[in-house]
Amino acid sequence: MAARNKRIRERGALSVKIVSYSVAAFFIIVSVIPLLWMISSSMKDNISIYKFPPTWVPKVPKSVNITLNYDGTKLQKPEELELDAMEAIWFTWKKMQNEAIGSMRVTGIKDGHVVYIAYMPAYNFTIGRPQIVPTQLATDATMRIKLPQIRERGLTEFRMLGSGGAEYHGATAVPAELPETASTVQRLISESKVVKGELQTISESGDWKRLFDNYIVLWQMASGDDNAYGFQHFLLNSVIVTGATIVSQLLIGGMAGYALAHLVRRRIGGWLTLFFVATIMIPELAILVPLYLTMDKLHLVNTLWGIILPHTAWGIVIFLFKGFFEQLPGELIQAGRIDGASEVHIFWRIIIPMSTPIFTVVSVMTFIAVWNEFLWPLVVAKSPQVWTFTVALNDFQNRQSMGANVIMSSLVIATIPLMIIIISCQKLIEKGVSFTGLKG
Incomplete structure (x- = not known):
């Protein structure tokens, strides 16, 4: 003690x-x-x-169920009933577009039988809103013009049952007390001058599955435009650009780093390394115009290669490779040379197997920089065919009035690969940095 x-x-x-x-x-x-x-x-x-104060837990969207009674009306033809159902859904939802409505279902009844069922989830309204109901104007003429587009894009599911539909056994009157969302829908439909059916009953329930509709919007955002590409196409372009850039950085940067570390005199290697490192100090904006003119002369503007080639070899990558390779035991390299192995053979069979940490560091560093890059792809990629997802998001936000909630869902998707790579490669990253000369 x-x-x-x-x-x-x-x-x-x-x-x-x-x-x-x-x-x-x-x-x-x-x-x-x-x-x-x-x-x-x-x-x-x-x-x-x-909203202020901010809420961390998302509100569960409401599924609104509406029953319209067509007794006493002249509506009988399927296209007339479909038009009325679309007006009840689209015009009402447009006025409540800022509410957390997850889906809306309209059931039409006539003479005690269900004649149609119409259904639309929130993501279809978000996708179709800019084209179908860009303004608050609600008229029969407006919806007649938009109805073919709704059918073609499959925005609203409509099933006509006709006179042979099942008997209706649901509620026959609107409840005396309604939740807030249902109460607002009741008021809007009751006051509507375009909806012909009489509101018989309305109800709402929570639909937690609709919490993820913003992610579905991304996948279907461009589905209504001719020759348009969905978010998955832009995501694939980003994967191709990032993957090709990583391969080129590892190949060119690795071989250049090995040459500076073991194939040239130390003094010459030091001066050459200083030259490569000095390129880091050149601002990206300063070389943007010359770089674009170079890509234009090579006829690579508006191609994926035009985005990839400027990132094939960075000075910082060559510097990191050189610092790591200098820490490797020179006896193994000399032994390989004595055995008659070529420098290429030594690099592939001896250097690379011992250099997994630095290759991991360079891969992660390149992935982060290229995956999130916006300026150069925006300049060189003119058509949607070669857009990366960062450029596509900017276009969607400007042209299609994409809300902040959809932007956030796209950022979550873009962040997932980064988190997976960094978490899975953490130990190799730490080990690689400790041997590059950047420690301390």
């Missing part, structure tokens, strides 16, 4: 530990809070994001 009390304690060690853990906890919280807010916002409606 006495020996334990006589143990030498470093003065201030406890304070250093407290400060270290406090700073680490602070930065973790600062990093995690925006991520959690982004995930939460991706499942909200567009208005809830801006």
Whole structure:
């Protein structure tokens, strides 16, 4: 016991530990809070994001069920009933576009029988709203013009049952007390001058599956335009550009780093490395115009190669490879040369197997930079065919009035690959950085 009390304690060690853990906890919280807010916002409606005080838990969207009675009306033809159902759904939803409505179902009854059922989820309304109901104007003429487009794009499911439909056994009157969303829908349909059917009953229920509709919007955002491409096409372009860039960086940067570390004199290698590192100090905007003119002369503007080629070899990558290769035991390289192996053979069979950490570091660094790049793809990619997802998001936001909630869902999708790669490669990244000359 006495020996334990006589143990030498470093003065201030406890304070250093407290400060270290406090700073680490602070930065973790600062990093995690925006991520959690982004995930939460991706499942909200567009208005809830801006409410104050902010709410972290998304509101469960409401599924609204409406029953319209056509007794006493002259509507009998399927196209007339379909038109009335579309007006009840689209015009009502347009006026409530900022509410958390997950889906709307309209059941039409006549003479005690169900004559049609119409259904539309929230993501179809978000996709079709800019073209179908761009304004608050609600007239029969407007919907007659838009009805063929609704059918062609499959925005609203409509099933005509006719006089042979099942007997209606549901409620026959609107409840005395309604939830807020259903009450608003009741008022709008009752006051509507275009909906012919009489509102017989209305109800609402929570539909948690509609929390993920913003992600479906991304996949179907461009589905209504001629020669348009969906978000998956732009995501694939980003994967191709990023993958090709990583391969070129590993191949060219790795071989250049090996040459500077082991194939040229140390002094010459030092000056050449200084030249490559100096390229980092050149601002991207300063070379943007010359780079574009070069791609134009090579006829690579508006191609994926035009996006990829400027990223085939970075000075910082060559510097990292050189620093790592210099730490490798030279005896193995000399042994390979004595055995008659060529430098290419030595690089592929000896250097690469021992250099997994630095290849991982360069791959992750390149992935982060190219995956999130916006300026150069925006300049060189003119047509949607070669857009990356960052350029596509900018276009969707400008032309299709994409809400902040859909933007957040796209950012979540873009963040998932980054998180997977960084978490899975964390140990190799730490090991690679410790051997590149950047430690300390």
